[in-house]
Amino acid sequence: MAKNNKKFLLDENLGKLVKWLRMLGYDSVVYKSISIEKKISLCSKERRIFLTRSNKIAKRKEDFNRILIRSVKYDKQLQEIAHMLELNHAIIFSRCLKCNHKLQEMQTEKIGSLVPERVKHYFTEFKICRKCGKIFWQGSHYDDMMNKLKNLLTI
Numbered sequence: 001m002a003k004n005n006k007k008f009l010l011d012e013n014l015g016k017l018v019k020w021l022r023m024l025g026y027d028s029v030v031y032k033s034i035s036i037e038k039k040i041s042l043c044s045k046e047r048r049i050f051l052t053r054s055n056k057i058a059k060r061k062e063d064f065n066r067i068l069i070r071s072v073k074y075d076k077q078l079q080e081i082a083h084m085l086e087l088n089h090a091i092i093f094s095r096c097l098k099c100n101h102k103l104q105e106m107q108t109e110k111i112g113s114l115v116p117e118r119v120k121h122y123f124t125e126f127k128i129c130r131k132c133g134k135i136f137w138q139g140s141h142y143d144d145m146m147n148k149l150k151n152l153l154t155i
């Protein structure tokens with residue numbers, strides 16, 4: 001499987017890691033309140049890689065792709081799986097960090113009052129999540145995140 005179309009399913013306690021994976025553009029889900037058996041079957045069905053911090057889950061007999069994450073901190077966790085990731089400009093920032101939905105580009109004229117005036121003044125590219133309504137733009141935090149990703153993934 002190519003690096004840029006990997007899909008993931010994460011444990012609920014990997015909430016920070018899931019955001020960074022989405023930022024990179026990877027389809028990454030956290031299913032809450034469902035059984036581990038159901039998670040595993042979804043994992044196989046949706047061809048996802050199960051990222052878990054649980055030894056028990058990592059050792060399960062069922063046939064599914066899994067990776068045991070050992071670190072507690074998200075930056076170290078990201079480094080643990082860095083070999084399977086890439087900083088791909090075709091997919092980076094293409095997903096909603098909150099709900100994993102694919103973002104759509106939105107023209108500045110159509111933004112209206114959805115973002116503060118000063119934001120519209122400084123930025124021209126906006127993306128919207130049609131599922132949760134959140135709007136993203138490449139503000140000052142963007143460069144920080146990019147640098148962080150470059151360092152973590154040593155690209």
Ligand SMILES: [Zn+2]
Binds near residue numbers: 100
């Ligand atoms: Zn969303």
